Amino acid sequence: MTYKITSKCISCKLCLSACPTGAVKIVDGRHWIDPNLCTNCDNTTYSVPQCAAGCPTCDGCVKERGDYWESWFTTYNKLITKLTKKEEYWDNWFNLYSQKFSEQIQKRQTSKV
Ligand code: SF4
Ligand code: SF4
Structure with missing residues (x-):
């Protein structure tokens, strides 16, 4: 399961540059995570998902159930x-x-x- 952006997002754009795979995109003015590109930050130098780690709202980027x-x-x-x-x-x-x-x-x- 990949990460997704919730309605708590305040469009701060932090996750856009933080994502190592370029999975975060802006579609119709809203942030969106492309499930085909999101790897949950596995096999990267990061030990935690970068979008969730940097999100100021704490639940703007969450793992899909x-x-x-x-x-x-x-x-x-x-x-x-x-x-x-x-x-x-x-x-x-x-x-x-x-x-x-x-x-x-x-x-x-x-x-x-
Ligand atoms: S870091 Fe959080 S609040 Fe900022 S754009 Fe991404 S999901 Fe939205
Ligand atoms: S979990 Fe990692 S790869 Fe997936 S969107 Fe967040 S930062 Fe990008």
Whole structure:
């Protein structure tokens, strides 16, 4: 679900320049978010949606209400991605640790001989 502009908008134009994808437009004198361009600011350098973050009315730019199961699966997929990456992290950590540990043991055994 993308962001949309509500009737609380006071046309300050802040979101127009803040949007990294150029999704905010003025149509018939009113601000409007193109749902085909809005990415919710995902995959950008921003950690929060820029239109909502800068809006002086606090509820001028809001996230459209999504379907319950759609948002459930979105959250589920995000968590699974994080867990998968973590699994790789600990696998790599364990491999490196065991390699270094066995190198140290070999060094000690060699120095004793
Ligand atoms: S930042 Fe908020 S008040 Fe300003 S134009 Fe955008 S939606 Fe309207
Ligand atoms: S959520 Fe991000 S991409 Fe979407 S309209 Fe707002 S600033 Fe633009």
